[in-house]
Amino acid sequence: MRRDYTLRILGVVLVALLAAGPLLPRWAMFLITVSLCYGTVVLGMMLLMRTGVVSFGHGLYYCLGAYAAGTLDVLFGVSDIAVMLLAAILVTAVVSALLGLLLRKYRDIFFAMLSLAFSMILYGLLVKTSALGSSDGFNVAAKTLFGIRIAGTEFERYLIFAITVLTAFLAAVCIHKYLASHMGRLAGAIRDNELRVEYMGASVRNTIHVNYIMSAVLAGLGGALAAVSVGHIDPEMSYWTTSGEFVFVAILAGTGNVLAPFLGSFIFETIRSFAYEYSPNTWQMALGTTMLLVIMFLPGGLWSLFTRMRKAA
Amino acid sequence: MTVVLEAKGLNKSFGAVTAAADINVAVERDSVVGLIGSNGAGKTTFINMVTGYLKPSSGSIVFGERDITPLAPRQITRLGICRSFQIPQLFNTLSVYENLLVGVGIVASGGKKWADASRLAGTPVEAVGSILERFNLTAYRDKPAGVLPEGVRKLLDIAMAMAVKPKILLLDEPTSGVSADEKFGLMDMVMQAVRAQQVTVLFVEHDMDIVNRYTHRVLAFYEGRIIADGEPGVVLDDPEVRKFVTGDARAGGGGKHAAH
Amino acid sequence: MNQLVAVLIDGLIYSSWLFIIAVGLTLIYGVMKILNIAHGSLYALGAYSAAALAGYWINQGHPPIGSYAAMLVAAILVGLIAGPVIERGLLRFMYGKDEIVLVLVTYAVFLILEDFIKLAWGVDPYFLYQPYSLLGSFDVGDLTYPVYNLVLFGVAVLIGVSLAWVLTKTRRGKMLVAVIHDREMAAAMGINVSLVYFMTFTVGAMLGAVGGALTAPMISVQPGIGAETIVLAFAVVVIGGLGSLPGAALAAVLVGLVRSAAVHYRPELDLFAIYFVMAVVLIMRPKGLFSVQEARKI
């Protein structure tokens, strides 16, 4: 068996990003921040896919996380990043635990479509809630971090960037460790053969439920981070196209390694940003074509490029 | 000899087909029981009922003191009844090592849910290592299960059942799809493992030489009922069995048809 | 007039539309196990080409009645071109891949076609209103309905009945059904599966385009109509039970009536109607209204 360097690479990337942050042009720093928020959500999507189910409604938790963080300020005047992230985790954990009771029984397209229905119902609810700005949403400003004021300070952007990097890093490490654990290993087993898993004494539904909650919490975290770094949230986050994008990126990146989702979203965001600039009328075409090429020639997603390279080595 | 597994008046029918009719069996600890019968005679149905995949229309199954009839497969497995499959049920994208580690891991992390988790000797990795050796699968350790030859898949399928430390092991046609010259090797290996862990075995088999050689007792099924039960020699000489089972079985050969 | 009657009529008209846009999707899934997101683009392509061709016809001063023919021709052309191109050129290399991956493949096609439409027709809405009012209107109590709505209803019934007939009565249809239930078996029976796939997808594409063409006169044909429609079609197909023709019909009626009732009695709930129905149905019947039982594994 080849040794696993994921944790080391993660460590190096973490240090590199934190060090490079101040030197980067601010728009690049923002691009990375956004890709990391996205990446965290896609990481959750990856966990689900490893378990053999795909959700077309993960925007539900992306949006819930963002609104949990955002409404704290509106309702209780709390705008501390730490508290916001915590709220996102709690809310998404509770909601996914409940919906999970139902979804754990579903598979394939039905799992995908039922979760889509739930996310669209949230979308509808938010659009009807004019108190929260309806479809326009509202602006979110994180004013403090652990009580220390950061809003308006010149290193505000870098702090938010650093927090995102750190959260993404921790998420990646946890999921990596989890996937290597007995519980985590069940994911692949379930994807391959649910029947056998039951006949080896483990509960398929419980495992799916647990993984679903985890991926929901990751999506919530991503949403809260996005809310803080973008500074604005709206119901669009729960619309089916948003969820579709997460699946899109997850397949594009591949589910082989916890690094893949982050690399994938970074590449996706970069392509999108520059395509928008240089070919505003054909950027969807570009995305679609990339997708087809990846599916045809890299069934394992972009990540399989690295695995191939390692095989070659 | 103590009875570990007892089926009382099991009945099961799929529409018009009677898959089990008033089955009464008591299996003693450490015995090796062969289940014979033509296809559709109800052998696999019996195994499926014992392992909770099918619920009997009536009757009950008792394991030790406990009535396991209403339990789900995973609960029954945790009590110590494991099975292998006629068509190997593997985790095709995982390596052989991982396939076994999944099972060992479930036992290791199962805690109180397991009848006797302490039976797991050493770390999971060591446990898997010993299983690999016992079923000499070490050569295939890192191969994904999906690419293995049929014989090896069969072996792995059984090894996986053993990995979760059964007290009773049910094998559904362990040698079907295995070439004639591999059959005995495979069975020897399984039987060694079984003896080493004092596991009671029931297995469905079409090859009467295998049955003769490895079983202490044979149950002959015909149209859902047991028409003969006893020493292999006796049962195989039973005229009814000759008429309805073995003759048919020889003609039927490996019995690769879909099980019922 | 009794509001209930209005709810029923509106509901049925909307249901007819839903069925027309969804039937191609369920046919393709039923036979090929592909949930074809690109169906939305085929719908849009149908609408655009119908609007363009029929519009051209009318602007040329030809008798407007001919615009119906023009619409139909446009739709059939789209089906005959786009269907084969997508199936032969792309999908056939993907058969056997995971269902979700296939969804993503068609999603990619959808993205590509969206931009293609933008390049071909621009972002300015196309506007083909003549055929909608051409046939005049009829009154039910104090409500006026355009005859065109009856046409929608008729077409829906026609498509439904003829498909049902083809699938259950003709040899080729029985072949389809055979493939639906067991591909290996079908192949073994000497059925040319790839030909069946090719034809199914082409017909499905044509149905999608026809849906678009029939809708063109009621809306302003603009970018994004495909995306709006495909989710509705999805919901209908999933509610009905993937691949089930009667299921799709029943689901269309159900969704149509629920939405119409919502609009009449609780307008603010209109936004949720369809997803609410989908959630409820899936919770009650996890595989939709008409689901196919799976065979035993061991």
Next chain:
Amino acid sequence: MDWNFLRVLKAIAAVLAGTALTILCASAHAEDKPIRIGLVTFLSGPAAGPFGVPAKMAAEAIVDSLNAGKAPAPFNTKGFGGTPLELTIVDEAGGATKQVTELRNLVERQNVDFVIGYISSGDCLAVAPVAEELKTLTILFDCGTPRVFEEASYKYVFRTRSHATMDAVAGALYLLENRPAVKSFAGINQNYAWGQDSWADFTAVMAALKPEAAITTSQMPKFGAGQYGPEISALLQTNSDVIHSSLWGGDLEAFMLQATPRALFGRSQLVLVAGEPYLHRLAGNMPDGTIVGARGPNGVYAQKSALNDWLRQIYKERAEIYPNYPAYSVAMAFLGLKAAYEKARGAGTGAPATDDVIKAFEYLNFDSPAGKVMMKLGKGHQAVTGTAYGTTRTVNGQVTVGNVKYYPLERVQPPEGQKSLDWIKSGMKPGKW
């Protein structure tokens, strides 16, 4: 096997370096002579046809004309005070998150000096704080929501068109002047912020002006629904005197051509808050007598003036039709910025500091093709204008407006410091201006 691990690292580094490189190439063109203006408007999606693309064409026409110094006085200097303008155009489609990213790219990667853009209210709300953070003068040219300056105040953000409150107020005033006997009214508006706000404003105004008029039904179809059969039946059955609608784009067109054959407008007086951009398209499907607004004295309501003639001419040359209200909105943005820029530069030469331009812009009054614009609200950052309403009538196949009535700003706008809804509820007393 550590070199193996390094290999993977190298690969990742390569990807990062690659993107970094493209990034650098992209941000290479920093030192540019002309004034770079970022224009953000819908180039795709439903809003592109009616709003985005007309605004884009107007902007291009205006920039060309300004650079050529062909605009009428006082805007006849070349570009801005002699310095030519250069447009960078970005698609507004993709949602608020996308737009925040794009604004950062515009400013930090494309190095634009000013940003003019945003049709969607959601985008306006989202980008305002970012513009503030980027310290870049940003003009919101077409979005309507009053929330932008009623919920916050900005230094770098301006809006050169009035907010949407006056659309509802003037609409109701005009309606009641022409049909004093209104007993009941219904609404059909898209189920998102714009539609909900328009309906809320309109009902509030009606409650204040005509409390006895009953609300029969409020239809809220999903944005982009396309099929309005049930809604139309519901509206028909209410037999309301009036139907208020803020539908726009494809939804409005679909609604009109589904409702016309069903004789809905024979029963009810239709009020279209934002109907103006569709007059030329809806010939044959726009019943005579429809009350139509243009969200300001724009388009068909713009009064004859040198500036108006100029805009109509340069736009027609490019688009072959006459400009609709988004074109007027974008014109206001450019002319307002030009006025402020030149005022800030004064007699001096060289580019004025952004802060000076802002000072010059606050409380600025300037002329536009739609008449006088005064930056009176939001501490001098929010424009106010009067507005106009009219009634459609078809003249030899062309839909035109007649019976046009102009409303001075004090009648239709809340004064500084009052939130729109409060002002409406308190009876819309004309404020001090």
